[in-house]
Amino acid sequence: VPELPSDGSDAADGVVYKLKLVSMRHVRDVFNDGSTTKTRVELGQGEFPADCPMQDCTVRVHFTLSTATTSGVRTDLAVKYDTRTDVALKGEPYAFRLGCGAAPEALETSIRLMIPKERARVVLDLTLGEKARRHGYGAKNCRADAPGAEYCAVDNALATVQWDVVLESFDAAVNWYKADVQDMLNEALVIKEEANALFKTQVYELARSKYEKTLSKLESLRGLDEDDFEAVDAMKMTLGLNLVASLQRLNDHVSALARVNKILESHPDNAKALFRRSVSLLARHEFNAARDDLFACVDADPSSQSSIAKQLELVKRAEAAAAAQAKAAFGGKL
Numbered sequence: 612v613p614e615l616p617s618d619g620s621d622a623a624d625g626v627v628y629k630l631k632l633v634s635m636r637h638v639r640d641v642f643n644d645g646s647t648t649k650t651r652v653e654l655g656q657g658e659f660p661a662d663c664p665m666q667d668c669t670v671r672v673h674f675t676l677s678t679a680t681t682s683g684v685r686t687d688l689a690v691k692y693d694t695r696t697d698v699a700l701k702g703e704p705y706a707f708r709l710g711c712g713a714a715p716e717a718l719e720t721s722i723r724l725m726i727p728k729e730r731a732r733v734v735l736d737l738t739l740g741e742k743a744r745r746h747g748y749g750a751k752n753c754r755a756d757a758p759g760a761e762y763c764a765v766d767n768a769l770a771t772v773q774w775d776v777v778l779e780s781f782d783a784a785v786n787w788y789k790a791d792v793q794d795m796l797n798e799a800l801v802i803k804e805e806a807n808a809l810f811k812t813q814v815y816e817l818a819r820s821k822y823e824k825t826l827s828k829l830e831s832l833r834g835l836d837e838d839d840f841e842a843v844d845a846m847k848m849t850l851g852l853n854l855v856a857s858l859q860r861l862n863d864h865v866s867a868l869a870r871v872n873k874i875l876e877s878h879p880d881n882a883k884a885l886f887r888r889s890v891s892l893l894a895r896h897e898f899n900a901a902r903d904d905l906f907a908c909v910d911a912d913p914s915s916q917s918s919i920a921k922q923l924e925l926v927k928r929a930e931a932a933a934a935a936q937a938k939a940a941f942g943g944k945l
Contacts, residue, residue: 641720641733646743648734649721655729655778662726664709666784667802667821670722671704674776676759680768688773692759704779705758710821711805712754712814717746718774725778735772747772752817787828792839795832799825799846806853815860822854848874848881855887864891882912889922898930 637651656662664670676692694705707713709723721733737743744750748763763772785798806821829847851874858867871888874881889904905919905926 639724641717641724642746644739644742646736646739647717647721647746648736649724650732650734651729652732652775653728653730653777655726657726659726660724663724664778664781664783665723667708667710667805667824668782668784669706669708670781671706671779672722672776673704673779674718674774676762677773677775678762678769679771679773681770688771691762694758697758708805710817711809712752712757712817714757715747715753715772716750717772718776720746721774722776722778725776727778727780730775730777733774733776736770737772738770752814787831792832792835792843795828796842796846799829799850803846803850803853806857810853810857810860813860815857819854819857819861822850822857826850826854848878852883852887855884855891859887859890859894862894864894867891868895880907880911882908882915885911886915886919886922889926893922893926893929896929896933898926898933901926 639649641647641649673694675690675694677688677690679687679689681687694700695702697705709719713719714722715735717735718733721731725731735743735747737747745752747753748757748760753760763769785794787795802821802825806818806825809815809818809821826847829843829850832843835843851870855867855871855874858864858870868888868891871884871891874884875888878884885904885908889901889908892898892901892904902923905923909916909919
């Protein structure tokens, strides 16, 4: 800063600067952990965040993938993949549904923060270890066939992964503040089926997220007529039970119990809910309560007696094992 002119008199009490912002480069710490930065290179068409694909929907992007074995040295980056030269894409943008693991989390979350035709640079700093790797290729929530995965999935020597991406377009999700109930239910069905597919391939975290977000939207609906209420309630029941199953696969039995108890408050005789609550109660060594739910499940659905018998046997074995372990811990004096 140049020295201020002075006539030798006493120093002024303050200084007034007149400034004009000529331009700026928007840089975002995507996950607030330092692992991923998104830099806006070229402004797109629309307003942030109203025109961003925040919700799960189909997006179409072009991107180049570059990697380096050092961090912070851009001259060492080498382009490894480009959607425009991908033979399988035939020059078309890469189109995929958000929230399904079709792209690394670092790239996908950054795309959610873009407006159409925006160009951005996304940099993943792998020198930060596991907290960075879980956002990149090879993570559990990223499919093995994601474009560019073959260049990054198992290379522990990589320090930097960079995507130069442009959001060409996206299909806007249903506006839940304006759409009719049937449109909402149709979208809920699409997302439920996506989540079911993720569950079957053991991508439980992404499945949980889809069930949870869609269920939250349905729970916010008010003033439904009788037919719409029944249809929404049925979808809420399905999503709620599937969410419980996902939480159980993630060993989050506290959340699973909270969710299934909410279902049973309004549907106390639901056999599936009773059975799934017994699973979490068993995981928490609440053997008597788990057994009681299984007996109630038989009363609610006698056709389930065979599967209930198997589950009761599991409760019996787990209870015996816990008792034996406790006895051994106290020198056989229990």
